[in-house]
Amino acid sequence: MLSLNELPAIVPIFPLSGVLLLPGVPLPLHIFEPRYRAMVRDALAADGYIAMIQPNGQRGEDPMNPPLFRTACLGKIVQSETQDDGRYNILLRGICRLAIAEELPLLDGYRRVVADYLPFGHDMAVSSDPHSVDRAALFPAIKRFLERRNLQANWDEAAKIPDEALVNSLSVACPFGPQEKQALLEAADVIKRAQLLQALCELDSGGNANDNTPQPLH
Numbered sequence: 001m002l003s004l005n006e007l008p009a010i011v012p013i014f015p016l017s018g019v020l021l022l023p024g025v026p027l028p029l030h031i032f033e034p035r036y037r038a039m040v041r042d043a044l045a046a047d048g049y050i051a052m053i054q055p056n057g058q059r060g061e062d063p064m065n066p067p068l069f070r071t072a073c074l075g076k077i078v079q080s081e082t083q084d085d086g087r088y089n090i091l092l093r094g095i096c097r098l099a100i101a102e103e104l105p106l107l108d109g110y111r112r113v114v115a116d117y118l119p120f121g122h123d124m125a126v127s128s129d130p131h132s133v134d135r136a137a138l139f140p141a142i143k144r145f146l147e148r149r150n151l152q153a154n155w156d157e158a159a160k161i162p163d164e165a166l167v168n169s170l171s172v173a174c175p176f177g178p179q180e181k182q183a184l185l186e187a188a189d190v191i192k193r194a195q196l197l198q199a200l201c202e203l204d205s206g207g208n209a210n211d212n213t214p215q216p217l218h
Helices: 034-045 118-124 135-148 163-173 178-186 190-203
Strands: 010-015 026-031 049-053 071-082 088-107 110-116
Touching: 010 034, 010 071, 010 088, 026 034, 034 049, 034 071, 034 088, 034 110, 049 088, 071 110, 071 178, 088 118, 135 163, 135 190, 163 190, 178 190
Parallel strands: 010 049
Antiparallel strands: 010 110, 026 088, 049 071, 071 088, 088 110
């Protein structure tokens, strides 16, 4: 188990709207833009760390580098495949959330920040109670949310997964918008995130009425 002191002080960031990374959850990414190829190249040559972050939706002076939310999630590249044309397929696994203390000058076109992990140090701790979430309330809400979107999940397997892994995985996988994804990222702990996840599912009234074929949730 890593300690906060072992996490990198300076982290390359990958701004991507609508994409959420949370501790313990794997996130597959296809990297094709030149500056992010450089980012992955440099990360693989160093410690393998990249942080996922979302633009905050505000208009900035540089449209190529829009303003960002202040909370991100550090991930470590655990698998990588280089394509013949220089693109990458990587698998990033969430480690710990971070607050941006400072943004540094661009390096080969990609952005870097000074990371503050202290507000989220509990992300690194192992829960003493792996089943503290109210699943009896959460599961029906998520099931209805998925059914409206013609998605399905393996609930027998889900019942065996500890709360943090379950809630984080569902938060990453469910097709919410950027603001909802950011709210899930910033939730104080797994119980608060589960409550927010349930509320978002219960508030949702959308869905795809044109396709009635159930699809697996990845």
